[in-house]
Amino acid sequence: MADPLDHYLTWRLYRGELDIELDFADAQLDEPALTANAARLEAALDALHRIEGGAVANVDEGRMVGHYWLRDPERAPDPALSQAIQASWNQIEAFAEGVRGGQILADDGRPFTGAILVGIGGSALGPQLLEAALTARDSGPGFSLRVLDNTDPAGIADLLAETGTLAQTLILVVSKSGSTVETRNGMLELRAACARQAIEFPKRAIAITSEGSTLDQLAEREGWLARFPMWDWVGGRTSVLSPVGLLPAALLGHDWRALLRGAAAMDQWGRVRPARRNPAALLAWMWHQQGSGHGLRDMVILPYKDRLSLMSRYLQQLVMESLGKRLDRQGREVWQGLAVYGNKGSTDQHAYVQQLRDGLHNFFAVFVRVLRDLDGPANGPGAVEVEPQVSSGDCLDGFYQGTRAALAERGRASATIVLREVSATSVGALIALFERAVGIYAELIDVNAYHQPGVEAGKKAAQGVLVLQTAVLAALPGSGGKTCRELADALGTDPVAVWQVLRHLASNGRVSVDSLVDPATAQFARAT
Secondary structure, three states: OOOHHHHHHHOEEEEOOOOEEEEOOOOOOOHHHHHHOHHHHHHHHHHHHHHHOOOEEEOOOOEEOOHHHHHOHHHOOOHHHHHHHHHHHHHHHHHHHHHHHOOOEOOOOOEOOEEEEEOOOHHHHHHHHHHHHHOOOOOOOOOEEEEEOOOOHHHHHHHHHHHOOOOOEEEEEEOOOOOOHHHHHHHHHHHHHHHHOOOOOHHHEEEEEEOOOHHHHHHHHHOOOEEEEEOOOOOHHHOOOOHHHHHHHHHOOOOHHHHHHHHHHHHHHOOOOOHHHOHHHHHHHHHHHHOOOOOOOEEEEEEOOHHHOOHHHHHHHHHHHHHOOOEOOOOOEOOOOOOEEEOOOOHHHHOOHHHHHHOOOOEEEEEEEEOOOOOOOOOOOOOOEEEOOEEHHHHHHHHHHHHHHHHHHOOOOEEEEEEOOOOHHHHHHHHHHHHHHHHHHHHHHOOOOOOOHHHHHHHHHHHHHHHHHHHHHHHOOOOOOEOHHHHHHHHOOOHHHHHHHHHHHHHOOOEEEOOOOOOOOOOEEEOO
16 A cells, blocks of 8 residues: 555645645546546647637637736737736726725715626626635725626615615626626616716726727717726636726735736646646546546535635636537537536535535545635634634634545545635636636547537527517507417417516516416406
């Protein structure tokens, strides 16, 4: 039997510059398989090198994929792109300093005290991850960030109630195209809220969008407070280190340049050859081995730090939207994907760890261990002894070590990412690590990680429902009533689809109905 320390050192990757370790000792990797597949991994690294050099990676849209340039602009293939990124940094710095320093004021002459970010997907998850990870809980009152990331009227009402007056609130509208329905709706709801409060929407509105988009044109026409760029070579799920995430981070007072430095340093580590010494390549290979190259096991993300509790949600989109594809790049049906879930340790010791240890073996785990318990003094809150010579942080780390050992006993694989602390640098490095692992894994399974045809199909289907709703409303009688089947026959469409539309409208008082108990007999008419 191998010496445990030797085994650990064999499967340990460490980078002193970042003080980050990747521990694959329990990942069930083996040297013969790695050696046999070394050429595949090296080819994947070659492909990533070409992407970073400006190769057209998203062939569906004929565009480059350049989120790696966001933290190292000199790598961009065109000096104009490098200059655009650096110009965005200067704009972020000047604007955030103006807001935080009191030079940029609300139209009533008072400082802005918070912001509402309107976005969806990566445009919301990225800023939320940074806010949760980097905002010190003991810093006292300061600039606040709320996120409107859905078109749920109740959720919008709750956010507005929590915010109160919008007079000292910036409104950041994030949409590359300017046509994203959920973001458009959120913007219109906040515009209406400003009107109700007799304050001017454009004087607190900021657009983060592509040059020339419908949103950009609107912001220019109305004279919004500011406009920041998005680029067609940055996807939403990899936009967190663009103005999408950096501007909110800067407004909150975070060291956003350290985020960039951490990501750039991880990118450097992720270019190491051979692949056996490359953290992103080894992580991607673990995913491949555990899921038999087809995502047959889920990835459970378990960070042992409250500030990283949104990490699993962020990675769900990054991984699942990138890898969940019906077709490979040759057009063959492959039905690929890698499911991601998780929350945080040790909370989930009491939720699903029971199944992870004793139930269905359909997963592998990725732990995130944070060595430093507290940001502040060693005798501050959280540092008391809960048992002789044992702190709350000791218990938390003990739960991590115990859970990892318990899973290993049952033959469940895990990898651990070890951080010294949760900082802007380490969070930037985590983001870059998973972005690179996704790119490498996509090469191994030959799918396009940079498009999302399933998402677009869902948007088109949703628009079809709204078109049907318009037709149904036009066909409703002014008195009496018609059933969903009668209306569907008149429209030449599916009666179940008509019923679903009418049921929602009737529940909100927008059409009249005698009863919603029986779909076959319910009589609908225009609201009176």
